[in-house]
Amino acid sequence: MQLQYFLILAAALFCIGIYGLINSRNAVRVLMSVELMLNAVNLNLMAFSNYLDPQEVKGQVFTVFVIAIAAAEAAVGLAIVLAIYRNRDTVDMEQFNLLKW
Amino acid sequence: MNLAEGVQLVSLGLLSFMMLGAALGVVLLTNVVYSAFLLGGTFISAAGIYLLLNADFVATAQVLIYVGAVNVLIIFAIMLVNKRQDFAPLPKAWIRKSATAVVCLGLFSLLTTMVLVTPWNLSAEVASADSSIIEIGKHFFTDFLLPFELASVLLLMALVGAIILARREFLPEESAVAVQQPILTLPERPRELAGVTPGSPDRTIASKPSDRNK
Numbered sequence: 001m002q003l004q005y006f007l008i009l010a011a012a013l014f015c016i017g018i019y020g021l022i023n024s025r026n027a028v029r030v031l032m033s034v035e036l037m038l039n040a041v042n043l044n045l046m047a048f049s050n051y052l053d054p055q056e057v058k059g060q061v062f063t064v065f066v067i068a069i070a071a072a073e074a075a076v077g078l079a080i081v082l083a084i085y086r087n088r089d090t091v092d093m094e095q096f097n098l099l100k101w
Numbered sequence: 102m103n104l105a106e107g108v109q110l111v112s113l114g115l116l117s118f119m120m121l122g123a124a125l126g127v128v129l130l131t132n133v134v135y136s137a138f139l140l141g142g143t144f145i146s147a148a149g150i151y152l153l154l155n156a157d158f159v160a161t162a163q164v165l166i167y168v169g170a171v172n173v174l175i176i177f178a179i180m181l182v183n184k185r186q187d188f189a190p191l192p193k194a195w196i197r198k199s200a201t202a203v204v205c206l207g208l209f210s211l212l213t214t215m216v217l218v219t220p221w222n223l224s225a226e227v228a229s230a231d232s233s234i235i236e237i238g239k240h241f242f243t244d245f246l247l248p249f250e251l252a253s254v255l256l257l258m259a260l261v262g263a264i265i266l267a268r269r270e271f272l273p274e275e276s277a278v279a280v281q282q283p284i285l286t287l288p289e290r291p292r293e294l295a296g297v298t299p300g301s302p303d304r305t306i307a308s309k310p311s312d313r314n315k
Contacts, residue, residue, distance in 0.1 A: 003221055003223065004216050004217060005113060005117075006150070006154070007212075007216040008212075008213050008216055009117050009120070009121075009150075011208075011209055011212035011213060011216065012121055012209060013120065013121065013124055014208075014212075015205040015206070015208055015209040015212075016121070016124045016125060016127075016128055016205075017124070017128075018201075018204075018205050018208070019128055019201055019202065019205045020127065020128035022197070022201045023128075023197065023198055023201055024128070025188045026133050027182075028133055028137075028175060028178055028179055028182065029127075029128075029133055029136055031175065031178075032127055032136060032137065032140050032175060033127070033128065035140065035167075035171065035175075036124055036127065036128075036140075036143065039143065039144065039147050039167075042147070042163075043147060043150065046150075046151055046154045046156055046159065047154060049154070049156070050154040050155055050156070051221070051223050051224065052221065052222070052223065052224055053224065054155070054224055054226050054227065055224075055226055055236075056236055056240070057156070057233050057236050057237060057240075058240065060156050060158070060159050060233060060236075060237055061237055061240045061241065061245055063156075063159050064159060064162060064237065065248060065252060067159075067162055067163065067166050067167070068166075068252045068255075068256060069252070069255070070167075070171065071166055071170055071171055071256070071259075072255055072256055072258075072259035073259075074171045074174055074175070075174065075259050075260070075263040076259050076262050076263050076266070078174055078175065078177075078178040078263075078267075079262070079263040079264075079266035079267040080266055081178060081182065082178065082181055082182065082266070082267045083266050083267060085181075085182045085184075086269070089184075090184065090186070091182050091184060092186075092188050092189075094188070094189075094191065
């Protein structure tokens with residue numbers, strides 16, 4: 001059990017999240033990819049908290065904050081997706097050009 | 102964590118396999134409902150890895166908040182935007198996919214090299230396995246008190262913002278139309294759809310109750 005295993009696992013999860021974030025056509029799937037990336041960051045924080053700072057676990061405190069912010073982000077993001085769906089009648093990311101030109 | 106070393110290694114391997122497989126399923130599957138349920142699998146595997154890292158409180162919070170709140174919210178959003186349409190294929194889609202794959206693999210190799218090369222100064226102390234929740238509580242009410250309170254204010258703001266964004270417009274002057282229909286619906290009307298005619302054939306069942314108010 002080494003620190004490097006967890007860090008490489010978190011890096012792989014983060015890269016999968018980036019791939020999904022860029023290549024998804026469905027707006028809900030984009031939000032799911034953002035959640036994957038936030039989980040990768042949480043995993044990094046927890047690994048550092050366990051291996052570098054095991055006495056006062058500040059990484060776990062930061063992970064709890066990140067979880068709270070992620071819940072707020074999911075609620076607001078899904079509300080935005082719902083509003084855009086009512087306005088444009090689609091969830092295709094390629095047709096959301098409201099702020100493009 | 103008072104498990105043997107081999108048991109920990111095997112559980113880490115299993116949890117990593119589950120986590121990466123479920124994450125790849127989230128990204129690559131075409132049906133978005135399967136993706137939402139596999140996202141729950143990813144969150145559960147992350148909670149198991151947190152247990153391996155001597156963090157029982159955060160593992161519990163992960164299951165409660167991510168699987169219980171965020172994942173259920175995502176599934177509700179999928180039900181509310183239930184539109185079964187096939188997206189129009191883009192002309193040069195493979196260029197974007199391959200370029201993204203190359204960038205992601207490059208980033209992964211870069212991060213892996215950095216992780217393996219860097220000399221981490223590991224702490225020799227024993228992890229406080231059973232008292233992590235006590236330590237977290239001490240941090241929350243001493244040196245992280247202001248961020249803790251600010252997080253509650255931010256959650257309240259997100260609550261109000263989500264309600265305002267997802268609310269439909271209330272138009273009470275359309276009540277004469279509502280008398281004619283026998284079906285009980287809410288006295289509200291959706292906003293005008295931009296660029297879509299109401300009777301176009303690609304409208305789905307999910308948008309039918311709003312059509313009755315027209």
